[in-house]
Amino acid sequence: MTPNTFRTYEIKIMLYRLLLAYVFYFVVRLLFYFYNADLLNIDSIGQLLSLAFYALPYDSASILYMSILFILLSIIPVFINTKPGYQKVVFYAYFIPNLLAYATNFIDLIYYKYILSRTTIAIFDSLEHEDNKGQLFTNFLVNYWHVLILYIVCVTLWVFLYKRVKMKPVVIGPRKSYFISSIVILGVSTFCVIAGIRGGITKKTRPINIVDANRYTDKPEHGDLVLNTPFAILRTLGKTSYKLVDYMDDKAVSQYVSGVKHYNTNEPSRPNIVLFITESFGREYIGAYNKDTDIPNYKSYTPFLDSLANHSLIYTNAFANGYKSLHGVSSIIAGIPSFKDAFTSSPYPTQKIESLVSVLNSEGYDTSFFHGAVNGSMGFLGFGNILGYDNYYGMTEYNNDDDFDGTWGIWDEPFFQFMRETLNKKKGPFFATMFSVSSHEPYIVPDKYIGKFPLGNVEIHKTIGYTDYSFKRFFEESKNEPWFKNTIFIITADHTNQIYYDKYKELVNRTAVPIMIYSADERFKGENRSLAQQIDIYPTVLDIIGYNKPFRSWGRSLLNDSVSTPFTINFGGNEYTYQEGDYIVRFNGKEVTGFYDINDKGLTKNLISKKNKEMTRLEVKCKAFLQDYYDRIINKKLDK
The missing domain is CATH 3.40.720.10 (Alkaline Phosphatase, subunit A)
Structure with a gap:
């Protein structure tokens, strides 16, 4: 038996297993297209394959995120990593996270028709106050049994192909060379994983994000084909500040904020x-x-x-x-x-x-x-x-x-x-x-x-x-x-x-x-x-x-808006700052923490103890703005 000094055999097996993940991400992307072809507006097979090619960085990010433990277990320098018992641990480290993530792609075969975007972490916010989460999940599986069957078929085939190429026990070569090569492999693998999760190591200053999926698309909806659902969820983790708020009824909101403008002051021109x-x-x-x-x-x-x-x-x-x-x-x-x-x-x-x-x-x-x-x-x-x-x-x-x-x-x-x-x-x-x-x-x-x-x-x-x-x-x-x-x-x-x-x-x-x-x-x-x-x-x-x-x-x-009152709103110091008229309002999302004179930009003298009608009105206007803002964004009313 040839000594495994430089671990090339193990690396080939690891890369084969990772390649399988890419294959099955491609398969579920085809399924996503066939289920939603009427919404995705793909013109040709060539365009579909082109979008699938541009999807590789997004698939890499998801697959490598889910495979970090698997990759680590595959390359750490131990002398038992080719033995059957150890390989069983590697098997579960590979499939448990990857199949859980993979399953979310199948949700979007159906759910995409309703939300017209890839599922993100926001789905958990939507379910936060539902008491029948189990029943909802069961109903989904029953009503869309064909999606469950497709998932099972893909998983079964994936596991079969994984086991088709077995890791055979090998003889370890000189231990010094084995450890040196292992350190090199670990360094190279770490670099490749980081690069893959970021979407590549280039002159770009940040990891790829959801909006980057539209870099190579002619139509906005094509970005959803480039994306995969695990990526959309991972990239929106922690982005939970976008939640509906309910400070007042809709009629009251409309009295204080206008999300639609209409001007007739100037004659049409084309500068x-x-x-x-x-x-x-x-x-x-x-x-x-x-x-x-x-x-x-x-x-x-x-x-x-x-x-x-x-x-x-x-x-x-x-x-x-x-x-x-x-x-x-x-x-x-x-x-x-x-x-x-x-x-x-x-x-x-x-x-x-x-x-x-x-x-x-x-x-x-x-x-x-x-x-x-x-x-x-x-x-x-x-x-x-x-x-x-x-x-x-x-x-x-x-x-x-x-x-x-x-x-x-x-x-x-x-x-x-x-x-x-x-x-x-x-x-x-x-x-x-x-x-x-x-x-x-x-x-x-x-x-x-x-x-x-x-x-x-x-x-x-x-x-x-x-x-x-x-x-x-x-x-x-x-x-x-x-x-x-x-x-x-x-x-x-x-x-x-x-x-x-x-x-x-x-x-x-x-x-x-x-x-x-x-x-x-x-x-x-x-x-x-x-x-x-x-x-x-x-x-x-x-x-x-x-x-x-x-x-x-x-x-x-x-220039000419005689209806709307000048105001500004932004967020800093963990609170909203709303300026209008004679006052600055500081609001933490639940309650107003301060009122300040409009010229007190350093917020040195809190006037909240002297709260008057005008302050109360501005508090309501700030809340109305935020309620309308989150409603239009989350309920997808930005085209109206």
């Missing part, structure tokens, strides 16, 4: 729209927004934007609805704020969503998303496909890694110019969204610009200066393009970042962002100090173009 979502560009850094803040020795790092502000309409009391990039994108483009958890990481982002993209598409706009990072980074490509962008432009389309910053993506200056050159080829009207990358940790600028921008007081200041310079170059070059004079430019930020001035360290001001509207004819000009927020951008754009149909929006037009 181009260019929306800049600027990475980490807090209001603190821009001088034009701080003229009246009385900050001692204040210094601006944005000379160009300060000059542009003189010809623009700026909102000096605007706030982000969240504190992460993903929060900002859904808030700005779809008018959907995120609170404790990002909406795009919740169980609910793959539903049909009415947004700035879908409305402008319906009005004949060419819609594009520009992001200089690796295609799909941050989940923007997947979420963009769900929203319906016609085009996505990332590092792949830029096609010149010489301009890669080494961490996040293409430097802002050349990528802004790439957007300009791309827009030059479009007939219009177009809607272009640019998400910048350079004003971010590790806070570096291109070598040729080292020393050009003030270092400032915190690391981000010099990169703010660089991105501001990128704006300057973009506008200098664009003003001569034929589309420039018919374009509305909107500049905002996804969230804030490093803070230097005490004013912006105050809890409420930690989400202070700029909102700027500019057009060449300067029809939008001045300073507006009313409360504003990211979710107001979506309705503002539709108001500008004279869109005269009802649309879903919690925000308000910043």
